[in-house]
Amino acid sequence: MSQSESQDPSNKSKKPVKLQSVKGMNDVLPVEGIHWENLETLLREWLTAYGYRLIKTPVVEPTALFRRGIGEVTDIVEKEMFSFIDRLNGDELTLRPEFTAGIARATIQHNLTYAAPQRVYAMGPVFRHERPQRGRYRQFHQLDVEALGFEGPDIDAELIVMLSRLWRDMGLEGVRLEINCLGEASERLAHREALIAYFEQHQEMLDEDAQRRLHSNPLRILDTKNPAMQAMVNAAPKLFQYLGEASLAHYSGVKRLLDDAGVPYIENPRLVRGLDYYNLTVFEWITDALGSQGTICGGGRYDGLVEILGGKPTPAIGFAIGLERLLELYLESAQPDDAADLDVYVVHQGDGTARRAFTLAEELRDAGFAVVLHAGGGGFKSQMKRADVSGASVAVILGENELNKGTAAVKLLRGEGEQMEFSQDTLAESIFGLLYGEGEAQ
Structure with missing residues (x-):
């Protein structure tokens, strides 16, 4: 490779430089x-x-x-x-x-x-x-x-x-x-003039910042954190007098x-x-x-x-x-909970289940539930781990067996409880009842 090629910024063999956020401007993860x-x-x-x-x-x-x-x-x-x-x-x-x-x-x-x-x-x-x-x-x-x-x-x-x-x-x-x-402005102006006159009498005690503010914004001198100026500032004319x-x-x-x-x-x-x-x-x-x-x-x-x-x-x-x-x-x-405000996590596996899981998730959203549909593949065990950490209240599980019967398995993710099976036609009502005290398993 020639020297000119090695110095070419468009050379694709170079590893891209990682870009960082601007200092003092932070990501919210x-x-x-x-x-x-x-x-x-x-x-x-x-x-x-x-x-x-x-x-x-x-x-x-x-x-x-x-x-x-x-x-x-x-x-x-x-x-x-x-x-x-x-x-x-x-x-x-x-x-x-x-x-x-x-x-x-x-x-x-x-x-x-x-x-x-x-x-x-x-x-x-x-x-x-x-x-x-x-x-x-x-x-x-x-x-x-x-x-x-x-x-x-x-x-x-x-x-x-x-x-x-x-x-x-x-x-x-x-x-x-x-x-x-x-x-009001006229009262602050009278106070400002009194402050300038007072600080001019004590100019040798003013720090660099106070010297800069003396004629431009003397009111800010009253807010100084400099210990050496505190006694002098405390004795300055008070706005209440004006x-x-x-x-x-x-x-x-x-x-x-x-x-x-x-x-x-x-x-x-x-x-x-x-x-x-x-x-x-x-x-x-x-x-x-x-x-x-x-x-x-x-x-x-x-x-x-x-x-x-x-x-x-x-x-x-x-x-x-x-x-x-x-x-x-x-x-x-x-100390609020880190979990997202999520109702349902839909788990699915099998060649024919993905399409039905997709539409089933939409039906649950139509009923007012917050739903995450699992994406990216993986077995039931790994998907249930994802469901658990998602913060969802329940997992809806759809496999080939459930698909053929027109049902869906439902498992509570918070607390204890057996896995239940509900008709897909009444799934939204059944989940609502399960979470809020009504509904019958089929």
Whole structure:
């Protein structure tokens, strides 16, 4: 073989290089997928009970949407967005780093709140280019819940109370609630100016990150984890000193409703949000079970976002939950079964049985059963092993003998019981009776 042939990338004698997933973007394998399905079903049922309906927005949005909605000087826009230029038309596009801006864009584009306020939720992947760590990935999944067009503290409290119910439904313990009030834009501006003046007086104590934020986003300095800055930050001007009567009344209304519902909370005046569009109520649910990544839910009110994006002034509030973190807590508390939610596994052998087994499986599905038809050959023993690990409740067994008699053997796979034989014509009714206490073997 010549040197040129050995270097030819199309040379078929070369062993193909194994491709791996992108770092921080993980596969969900079938066993894990069962847990995801269980969690998502629980979440949908919970949301339906509060009147929330599904909304789906594109994974890719114009980059300007996030620059305008989230803010130019936030970490997300500055460092974490997956942005690119569309080679066909030169558009600046971004993989969504969060849901709220996209839902606000959809609200404007489709005039969603024209006739009535909307309770909506979205569930799916979001993307941030940051260092992967426990419970935080470059592609991760969020549940995002938004109440659009509602004023007053009652909807704020309802969102928090419904989250308290979710933790109870999931059996989670040790999840605590922290709340704060960010006031309105004019009040935050006065506080911002006071913060800048204060931090400028203590500039020698600011670390590199705080120095960078000093004039662009000084509120985030209050959230510093640097021990050397804690005493100085604790003495900084408090936002509450700048809140007006309306903001204080709204916050008091939220707390009163939480007290009435028996939901305990911690007031944290240093709780802020990293996105520009928040006002008034903000909250976080926190656990110590996930180490340093303890926040499992964060949210708040963002009455100005729709107007910032070109729509009419629209009051709004929402929250987001990182589903990878929530799933980890769910598995620790509930320890759900790994088995698929499957009713019947159809076992068959013999030249003439495969076709009838195929149609028989369809008849059982028509009757409402979840059915797996064995594929790939193998003897009865190996097929029954497959049936057992499938998680199915019963195995339907079809051999030449059963085919000739117009019957099918049925064996319970969970618990003890003799193998029984039923007519194929009434097989669905017989299996239903076997599982739920009725039916006669033939």
